[in-house]
Amino acid sequence: MKFNEVLDDIVSYEAGKPIELVVRDFGIKSKDVVKLASNENPYGCSPKVQAAVTMVIGNMALYPDDSMMHLKTALSQKFDVNENEIIVGAGSDQVIELAIHAKVSKGSKVLMNSITFAMYEIYAKQVGAEIVRTTSREHDLEEFYALYLEHKPEIIFICTPNNPTGDAIDANELKAFLDKIDSETLVLVDGAYMEYTRYKDESKSVTPKELVDAYDNVLYLGTFSKAYGLGGMRVGYGIARADIIKAFYKLRPPFNITTLTLEAATVALDDEAFVQDCIAKSFAEMDRYKEFAVKHNIEMIESFTNFVTLVFGENRSASKLAKELLERGMIVRDLKSYGLNAIRVTIGTPAQNDRFFELADSLL
Ligand SMILES: *Cc1c(COP(=O)(O)O)cnc(C)c1O
Numbered sequence: 241m242k243f244n245e246v247l248d249d250i251v252s253y254e255a256g257k258p259i260e261l262v263v264r265d266f267g268i269k270s271k272d273v274v275k276l277a278s279n280e281n282p283y284g285c286s287p288k289v290q291a292a293v294t295m296v297i298g299n300m301a302l303y304p305d306d307s308m309m310h311l312k313t314a315l316s317q318k319f320d321v322n323e324n325e326i327i328v329g330a331g332s333d334q335v336i337e338l339a340i341h342a343k344v345s346k347g348s349k350v351l352m353n354s355i356t357f358a359m360y361e362i363y364a365k366q367v368g369a370e371i372v373r374t375t376s377r378e379h380d381l382e383e384f385y386a387l388y389l390e391h392k393p394e395i396i397f398i399c400t401p402n403n404p405t406g407d408a409i410d411a412n413e414l415k416a417f418l419d420k421i422d423s424e425t426l427v428l429v430d431g432a433y434m435e436y437t438r439y440k441d442e443s444k445s446v447t448p449k450e451l452v453d454a455y456d457n458v459l460y461l462g463t464f465s466k467a468y469g470l471g472g473m474r475v476g477y478g479i480a481r482a483d484i485i486k487a488f489y490k491l492r493p494p495f496n497i498t499t500l501t502l503e504a505a506t507v508a509l510d511d512e513a514f515v516q517d518c519i520a521k522s523f524a525e526m527d528r529y530k531e532f533a534v535k536h537n538i539e540m541i542e543s544f545t546n547f548v549t550l551v552f553g554e555n556r557s558a559s560k561l562a563k564e565l566l567e568r569g570m571i572v573r574d575l576k577s578y579g580l581n582a583i584r585v586t587i588g589t590p591a592q593n594d595r596f597f598e599l600a601d602s603l604l
Contacts, residue, residue, distance in 0.1 A: 246346075246368045253362055257571050268569040274595050276586040277571040278471065279403070279433070279547045283518045283589065285469030286511035289504045296503045304499040310506045311497075315477055318509055319448045324482040327489065328505075330496045332432060332463040332476025337363045338488040339459055339478070343394045343426050344369045351393040353379050355405060355578050357430065360397045369394075377580075378407045381417040388421065396421065399430040400444070401437050404575055404584045406543030408437045408444040415446075415454070423457045426484070431460055432476075433545035435467035439519045440544050448479035456481050466546060467515050468508045473501040522546045522587045529587070532597055536604050549575070551582040556604075558583045564603050570596060 256277030263270050276282075308328050316323045329335040336359055344350060346368030352360050354373050361371050372391045374383045379402060388396060401408035414429070421427055429451060431437075438445035448460040463476035475497055478488065497505075508515075529548045533540035539551040552558040558581045562574035573584040585596065 281469035286514040292507040335478035349393040352397040401544040408544035437544040
């Protein structure tokens with residue numbers, strides 16, 4: 241069958257291999273599989289969430305509150321922005337999709353880093369956009385600016401801290417860059433891991449409020465899938481000036497967030513102490529990955545997130561290690577499809593990390 245021609249150029253998103261398939265393909269017991277591939281919070285979510293979700297479980301017949309009153313109020317209080325400056329998506333992924341549909345059409349251009357979150361390209365290609373990329377591994381805002389002048393993209397994607405490399409942009413440099421961009425160009429600042437960055441280095445952290453107050457063309461993205469431990473619930477948000485959010489609302493599918501998810505996110509947002517505790521544990525464990533990298537002479541990119549990116553030298557294959565780990569029930573992310581001889585490993589619990597070091601030490 242012939243399909244829309246834009247599909248010819250799209251490679252489907254490759255999600256981290258789910259535990260279910262490792263159990264099936266390698267005959268490993270589910271309790272022995274460790275998944276450090278998708279940057280989820282290994283400690284789960286706030287214990288208060290489970291209790292709250294149980295309370296609404298009897299209420300599944302009715303459609304969810306499509307105004308998302310409780311969650312929007314909680315987000316607006318947390319970030320000190322107006323409710324009409326917020327949109328909630330089924331994952332921040334859905335907000336990326338809305339942004340692209342709102343701004344981009346066939347033949348228009350979008351600008352992104354050479355190596356960055358794969359969904360920007362996939363959603364942009366779905367509407368026939370042309371992808372312009374920088375060349376350097378980390379975000380180089382001078383190169384971004386030169387390409388912006390040359391190509392006049394509809395959207396500029398800035399992922400800070402960046403996935404899958406973990407590096408983050410200095411906040412003042414980011415603002416100096418944003419100052420130079422015209423107000424017709426939408427700049428999407430994806431802060432999926434910003435909670436980690438804020439904890440580690442304030443100078444690299446930006447808040448949605450400071451962006452929205454200063455810029456009429458910036459969309460900040462946040463998610464509950466990482467630090468908040470709700471990857472299984474699919475919920476994220478976009479924060480921007482009201483006219484941008486209003487445009488996105490024309491594209492949003494109705495009832496895009498389930499009742500259970502709305503409740504979980506609202507309660508999770510209220511337990512900041514839990515999240516901060518998980519972040520502290522994650523960075524404490526990250527030091528062990530540094531030692532591991534030094535011991536094996538592997539480059540570890542300095543990370544402002546809950547994962548580390550280990551870049552191998554030419555004489556060793558990161559893909560081979562990823563595959564051998566997988567066969568032993570340890571799921572990490574091979575970054576070959578990003579053009580890197582590297583693996584990305586989510587910082588797990590101490591026991592999960594023990595297992596990673598034990599296996600990787602024996603394989604390297
Ligand atoms: C995980 C991630 C997202 C989106 O996650 P959702 O689960 O869709 O909210 C967006 N951007 C980056 C960079 C991510 O790593």
